[in-house]
Amino acid sequence: MRGTAAIALTIVLFLLALPQAQGTSPATPLTLLSREGRRPVPTIVLSGQELVALDDVAALFQVSVREDTLAGGLTITYRGRTIVVSSDQPMASVSGRVVALPSPAVRSGNRWFVPLDFLPRALGPIYDSRIDLRRPSRLLILGDLRVPRVTARVDAPGPPTRATIDVTPAAPVTVTTEPGRIVVRIEADALDLSIPSAAGGLIDGIRPGDQPSTLTVVLAERSGPGRATPSEAGGSTRITIDVPAAMPANDSASAAAAPVPAAPLPGGSPVPPPVFAATPRAALQTMVIDPGHGGDDTGVRGARGAQEKAITLELARRLRTLVEMRLGIRVILTRDNDRTVSLDERAAIANNSKADLFLSLHLNAAPVGTVAGAEVFYLRLDREGEDARRAAESEEVPLPVLGGTIRSIDVIQWDLAQARHVDASAVFAGVLEDNLRGHVRLSPRPRLSAPLRVLTGVNMPAALIEMAYLTNADQEKLAQSEAYQTSLAQAFYSAVVGFRSYLESQRDQ
């Protein structure tokens, strides 16, 4: 009898525990956003903590998961880098560094779950692409996607109704007015939207647009033509929208003559959409960081085993995080993993992204082990390069374009594209030197011009830095240290800020 009661109690307890172990689904699913598109990421909420199953993580991120029953934890491996997650403590060891997590790994049935923060905090540091978790908008962004935060609100119901849309970090926008709506197109891969569920006044609603980078402001039927004014301040782009009430019928003639389009006509005839001027392009909008060497090309090897290609990649990632997070500048790496990239491909990545600045990271070698210090290089032109520079400054080729007019275009010699930027590159090299001084040891000749191959085809201000000598035992040890890498990244960051000021001063002149 006592045995039967015990079994019954166990069954009851199991049934009570079952819903908790299985968890509940969150109200809004998490969306993984990557270059390949969008896909949902299944998650569960257990004891107030949102968790993701490790088998789903393995499928989404190509990691392997192994359970370590002896240690009571799990080992997650990605391209030779490992994370050990504890099932007892709210922490993980990421390539030897301890990272705090909101909860330990949890087993449910035959599946293991980890808190959602595992993805940016533990997997992010060892993953080839950046992992950015945006909880409020339920987005998990993978890689170098430009996903600005877009906040929209109705400030005054009016009429006239005023609404503002803030885009952070600042991005170029194009505003198009169409009958009954205003379409805001933001230069981005996707938008992290925070929009009001209900609008007011003469705005019926603010909704995601047809494209991933558009937003639609739906106007009420009784509204007049909306006007949108973009401006830029404090690292954000603000679009102010004013919607007046529709004019009385007897004023329709003057309304038609107005420069802005009329409100939707009863007959629904389309009105040509005028395009408002976009915000002035920021002086430094995109930066390319080039981690030297990679893949089969190890670069310089130190006597203790340090590899140039690994340190340059580590520094590039650190600098990208600093510049993106603090300055809101789009950063592109010419390689984000250990792969071979030709020198032409590096220049092509920079040129195709229309970057405003290029920084190539390297580590040096010397025939003598005592040589030490960082050196900054910019391109030196020889006779042929000087010719190309003069040509770039003076030559414009008139070409006929559609409509029968003639348009002048600049002709740039592809493999000498840097020729037109050497003066700005020299300034950037000087800014780099100034910012490195005091942070790290500089070589006796800290700034040099030389015919460096990776710089010649880059169509923007560019510099190459040799950060330390791996042929020097002390410098090799230093280059691998956390403190030195942090100092370098901070100095580079300050140099980017300094050079941005220079570009802005040039633009204002």
Add this chain to the structure above:
Amino acid sequence: MTRLTYLKIGAGVLLIGLLAWGVSRGLERLAGLPPDSTATPEGATVPGANVPRITATLYYGAADGQSLIPARREVPLAEGVVPQGRAILAMQLQPAPEPYVSVIPEGTALRAFYVTDRGDAFVDLSPEASSAHPGGSSTELLTVYAIVNAVTANLPTIQRVQILIDGREADTLAGHVDLRRPLQQDLSLVAEPKVQ
């Protein structure tokens, strides 16, 4: 053999000797450096003591590894710019004499040397110049300009030098210095030898 024949042979030898001396002095003046006997390494003389020689300026890594140092070395006299260039480069590619350090990878050999009508010289090196290179912008600059300067400093008719690897145009030696075009002389990396 008559006495006249001996006289003719003697006069011929004397003439060749004078010619060799004249060429040597002329090249010294062009190089603009006084002969520096201390730079000539012990036992570095080329076999064949009777071969006429000139003093050429070659470039080696400084003992501190940060610059190039011009050093005077004797190389065999050759007739014409191309044979003389080959002789100079053959000596330049040898290991550096004390107290200097080598900036050209060990095992690098000269495959060919030729000159165009425009005064551009092509120095074709064996693959070791690239495959055995330790890398780094600074060392690569020292390697490239040791060769470019050695050619342009001793053969004044040559204005620019393009380095080829294994008979082909090369991008770089180890990922840094652009070798796709002929390079002009660059003395910015050259330091004067220290007076002992």
